[in-house]
Amino acid sequence: MRALLQLAQDPRFVGARLGLVGVLHTWTRQLLYHPHVHYLVTGGGLTDAGRWRSSRPAFLVPQEPLALIFRAKLRDALKKGLFTAVDWRVWKKHWVVDCEPVGSGQAAFKYLAPYVFRVALSNNRLRQLANGQVTFAYKESATDQLKHCTLDAQEFIRRFLQHVLPPRFSKVRYYGLLSPS
Known part of the structure; x- marks a missing residue:
């Protein structure tokens, strides 16, 4: 989330402060533990001058840099919290960040809304x-x-x-x- 906010501030991408809603989802369909967060992200944001700036159609930020920044921020946060037991090979792996445009967001809301109050x-x-x-x-x-x-x-x-x-x-x-x- 912080990685996305950071990249979106870059004028090469959105150049504005986005809004995000994150929904924690911890399960797979077979009840296995798979914690991940689904985010709904505004299609633009407010500039430092307080004006709305829309993102480009079907593009918010580049996924590869987003994955790299996310991994680095997570690693740093874990180190601060003394979670040094994480195997060093984890940080060498390729990480995937899946960002998909969903039009007006109605389909994403329909998908995520039940998870807000649903159990596994x-x-x-x-x-x-x-x-x-x-x-x-x-x-x-x-x-x-x-x-x-x-x-x-x-x-x-x-x-x-x-x-x-x-x-x-x-x-x-x-x-x-x-x-x-």
Whole structure:
């Protein structure tokens, strides 16, 4: 997020302060732990002079520099927090930052809105509890086919509970123009 705000300030790109809404999403369709944040980003921002400047159509900032800056900022933050146990090879890997234009943003809102109050698994995906095993349905992203996952009840509970956030933890955050401070 800070990397995106930094790059967007560059006059070669937007040259303005963007607004962002971030939604934390911690699960995969099979309830595996996969923390990531989806951001809705304004299609422009306010210049230092207080004027609105739109971004170019279908382009906000270059993805490769964004990935490099993001990785460096994350590494620095982890070092400050004494998280030095992260394997050094992580910082040598190619990181992907996926930025896609979504037109007016309606489709993105429709996709993200349910995640604001949704838990990792809804009741309608539960198929069976029998012999100490839980079966639930999920859509395989590659084929869009409905599949079933059967887990030992203990493993099912472990997977589900790792997505329960601490009390008062805000899974939606606002940055840049949309920041309350």
